[in-house]
Amino acid sequence: MKKVLIANRGEIAVRIIRACKEMGIQTVAVYSVADRDSLHVTLADEAVCIGGARSSESYLKMENIISAAVNTGADAVHPGFGFLSENSVFSKLCADCDITFIGPSGAVIDNMGNKAKAKSMMIEAGVSVVPGSDGTVTLEEGLIVAREIGYPVLIKASSGGGGKGMRIAHTESEFSGGYKAAALEAMNSFGDDAMYIEKFIVNPKHIEFQILADSFGNVVHLGERDCSVQRRNQKILEEAPSSSLTDEQRKEMGEASVKAAKFVNYCNAGTIEYVVTDDKYYFIEMNTRIQVEHPVTEMITGVDLIKEQIKIASGKPLGFTQEDITFNGHSIEARINAEDPKMNFRPSPGEITALHVPGGFGIRFDSAVYTGYKISPFYDSMVGKLIVHGKTRKEAISKMRRALEELIIDGITDNTKLLYLILHNPEFVKGKFNTGFIEKYIDSLLDYR
Amino acid sequence: MTLKDAFEKRKTDLNEFKEKRRKIRPFIKGDDKIPEGLYEKCPSCEASLHSEQVKNNSFICTECGEHIRVRAIDRIYLTTDKYSFKEYGSDYLSKNPLNIENYEDKLRKLKDSNGINEAYVYGTARINGEKCVIGVMDSYFLMGSMGSVVGEKVTKTFELATAKNVPVIIFTASGGARMQEGIYSLMQMAKTSTEIAKFSEGGGLYISVLTHPTTGGVTASFATLGDIIIAEPKALIGFAGPRVIEQTIGQTLPEGFQRSEFLLSKGFIDKVVHRNDIKPLLGKLLKLHRRSDA
Numbered sequence: 117m118k119k120v121l122i123a124n125r126g127e128i129a130v131r132i133i134r135a136c137k138e139m140g141i142q143t144v145a146v147y148s149v150a151d152r153d154s155l156h157v158t159l160a161d162e163a164v165c166i167g168g169a170r171s172s173e174s175y176l177k178m179e180n181i182i183s184a185a186v187n188t189g190a191d192a193v194h195p196g197f198g199f200l201s202e203n204s205v206f207s208k209l210c211a212d213c214d215i216t217f218i219g220p221s222g223a224v225i226d227n228m229g230n231k232a233k234a235k236s237m238m239i240e241a242g243v244s245v246v247p248g249s250d251g252t253v254t255l256e257e258g259l260i261v262a263r264e265i266g267y268p269v270l271i272k273a274s275s276g277g278g279g280k281g282m283r284i285a286h287t288e289s290e291f292s293g294g295y296k297a298a299a300l301e302a303m304n305s306f307g308d309d310a311m312y313i314e315k316f317i318v319n320p321k322h323i324e325f326q327i328l329a330d331s332f333g334n335v336v337h338l339g340e341r342d343c344s345v346q347r348r349n350q351k352i353l354e355e356a357p358s359s360s361l362t363d364e365q366r367k368e369m370g371e372a373s374v375k376a377a378k379f380v381n382y383c384n385a386g387t388i389e390y391v392v393t394d395d396k397y398y399f400i401e402m403n404t405r406i407q408v409e410h411p412v413t414e415m416i417t418g419v420d421l422i423k424e425q426i427k428i429a430s431g432k433p434l435g436f437t438q439e440d441i442t443f444n445g446h447s448i449e450a451r452i453n454a455e456d457p458k459m460n461f462r463p464s465p466g467e468i469t470a471l472h473v474p475g476g477f478g479i480r481f482d483s484a485v486y487t488g489y490k491i492s493p494f495y496d497s498m499v500g501k502l503i504v505h506g507k508t509r510k511e512a513i514s515k516m517r518r519a520l521e522e523l524i525i526d527g528i529t530d531n532t533k534l535l536y537l538i539l540h541n542p543e544f545v546k547g548k549f550n551t552g553f554i555e556k557y558i559d560s561l562l563d564y565r
Numbered sequence: 566m567t568l569k570d571a572f573e574k575r576k577t578d579l580n581e582f583k584e585k586r587r588k589i590r591p592f593i594k595g596d597d598k599i600p601e602g603l604y605e606k607c608p609s610c611e612a613s614l615h616s617e618q619v620k621n622n623s624f625i626c627t628e629c630g631e632h633i634r635v636r637a638i639d640r641i642y643l644t645t646d647k648y649s650f651k652e653y654g655s656d657y658l659s660k661n662p663l664n665i666e667n668y669e670d671k672l673r674k675l676k677d678s679n680g681i682n683e684a685y686v687y688g689t690a691r692i693n694g695e696k697c698v699i700g701v702m703d704s705y706f707l708m709g710s711m712g713s714v715v716g717e718k719v720t721k722t723f724e725l726a727t728a729k730n731v732p733v734i735i736f737t738a739s740g741g742a743r744m745q746e747g748i749y750s751l752m753q754m755a756k757t758s759t760e761i762a763k764f765s766e767g768g769g770l771y772i773s774v775l776t777h778p779t780t781g782g783v784t785a786s787f788a789t790l791g792d793i794i795i796a797e798p799k800a801l802i803g804f805a806g807p808r809v810i811e812q813t814i815g816q817t818l819p820e821g822f823q824r825s826e827f828l829l830s831k832g833f834i835d836k837v838v839h840r841n842d843i844k845p846l847l848g849k850l851l852k853l854h855r856r857s858d859a
Contacts, residue, residue, distance in 0.1 A: 469566060470566055470567060470568040470571050471568075472568055472571070472572070521575070521579060524568065524571045524572065524575060526566045526568070526571045527566075533578075536582075540586075564578075564582070565578065565581070
């Protein structure tokens with residue numbers, strides 16, 4: 117692999133370019149007209165404009181990206197996360213044009229990316245899943261399933277992700293409206309409105325396992341990430357390891373994750389997501405891509421996941437076995453968003469007039485912003501990820517508090533104060549939190565000036 | 566907003582946040598964690614000085630060169646050869662002849678806290694190898710005031726020197742006669758002066774070193790009776806204080822009045838010597854005056 121085209125933007129594009137540079141691989145950035153001044157364009161060896169500001173005119177426009185790859189002679193494409201990262205058509209298209217797609221094959225994405233299909237495969241593999249519909253259902257079929265498994269239920273888009281195309285119905289009266297809204301959102305976002313139903317487990321822990329699989333059938337897991345601090349299914353704070361898993365649970369879930377990946381002949385980096393309540397865990401979905409929160413796993417394992425993705429895609433076997441993977445310390449990631457939590461988390465695009473990035477031992481800031489950079493209203497509001505690594509969870513919390521105190525992004529409104537208050541919440545500090553955390557404490561978390 | 570302003574604002578916000586949390590967890594002040602006496606203030610330039618550093622600099626202000634008042638024990642340490650000092654008369658204790666309230670309590674407390682029995686310490690010692698009897702007044706002990714014990718110890722100083730056939734060196738620092746002992750204090754002026762006259766007639770050498778402040782009955786008796794009188798720079802030396810004199814004569818006093826340098830120019834003292842030069846000078850003087858029969 118000599119040259120990689122990064123079919124993404126922002127922080128993750130910069131992250132991938134950095135990994136490529138360290139591996140001596142040439143990089144090609146693609147960008148929309150709105151991203152002309154973006155950092156990934158500046159840092160890449162080459163950059164190609166692929167269309168208009170709206171994602172549908174650029175970062176989702178497969179033919180433009182493939183053309184850019186062919187014209188620049190890129191032999192691989194890294195899709196990052198979001199956009200085309202879990203699009204099986206794109207993966208196949210790359211393969212057809214003899215360009216390596218850094219990720220699983222189209223067939224695997226089809227199987228796992230389709231949440232309903234993935235669920236039935238997991239049942240077959242013997243991994244416990246949340247009770248729900250057997251595959252996709254129509255509105256009418258869904259109603260029957262919901263009645264069987266009992267409310268509340270989740271209505272989810274089969275091709276959904278990132279909280280889009282998903283609704284909760286607490287009663288039968290909410291079902292029909294929820295189904296239609298979710299289906300419409302899924303159609304707009306993913307071009308697919310196939311829906312499935314599952315039991316909504318109230319306020320579970322959200323725990324996911326990172327796996328790496330090579331093309332020789334070797335699969336390892338790199339432990340879990342606890343992403344329970346989320347608001348409306350948007351993750352806010354992630355950490356590794358989870359303070360609520362016992363060693364036995366960790367081992368059992370890790371083995372289940374490896375089993376799941378092997379069963380679907382998975383290749384490259386992936387994430388198996390579970391909901392955990394008390395002593396039970398249920399598979400919910402598999403993400404066939406790198407995750408936003410991948411750095412916390414990197415920090416505690418010392419494994420560079422992006423580099424591993426590239427190595428696997430180059431046809432190299434994994435350089436380690438499960439026994440070689442050890443966990444060192446504790447890592448927390450905070451997503452820094454250009455948004456105003458006090459105004460119902462309204463995005464706050466604009467120009468960054470002053471920027472100070474925290475530093476010091478155990479601090480990492482993955483971002484694509486700089487002083488004078490204009491945050492575009494066209495894309496998601498994440499401006500960076502602040503990642504800390506400490507010996508213990510307590511130390512990691514102290515480091516994160518300290519780093520947030522130092523972080524200054526002036527010119528826009530951001531969520532650092534909210535994050536800072538989360539880091540001071542006694543229940544969070546004790547590690548006693550689930551996906552209901554933000555909702556429960558929102559008033560005290562917004563109690564700042 | 567500039568980054569500097571943003572940092573300022575952040576600091577304000579954080580302080581506010583921490584203040585809010587303090588209401589839940591009481592704030593424990595850390596003042597008592599700093600040990601007493603770690604720092605002291607220069608009486609002249611008011612600079613904050615690290616006590617240890619000041620001590621290592623012969624108690625001279627590292628900022629302005631002010632000669633800070635020295636305790637008797639420290640003066641002996643600065644002036645005499647190591648381990649050469651042997652104290653005499655450490656068991657004398659003042660009586661309370663005028664029945665002044667709390668006077669005995671006060672003396673006991675000062676004795677315990679200063680480790681000396683009175684405002685004057687004396688004994689035999691060597692300075693650069695030369696034998697002598699040295700006496701030092703301690704201005705931290707009731708302002709180095711002279712009561713019956715101080716007078717007695719000064720007298721004994723000369724008796725000891727006569728017996729040992731060596732010179733006497735006295736460092737003075739005193740507010741004058743001790744009020745608490747009234748007339749008994751004033752009688753010490755005559756007593757010490759008589760003893761010095763006898764010592765002088767016997768051919769003994771007496772070097773007086775005047776340090777800040779040397780005033781009142783001490784100035785009017787043994788302090789200024791030295792064969793050689795030297796003084797530390799800027800030391801206040803006089804009988805009545807400048808304010809009393811001004812009020813009495815109804816005139817403004819000249820600048821530097823009653824200071825060492827002023828007195829040197831009027832011929833009252835022989836030399837103004839920097840603290841660091843006192844020991845070498847004393848050593849030289851003692852060597853020059855060494856008696857062949859000693």
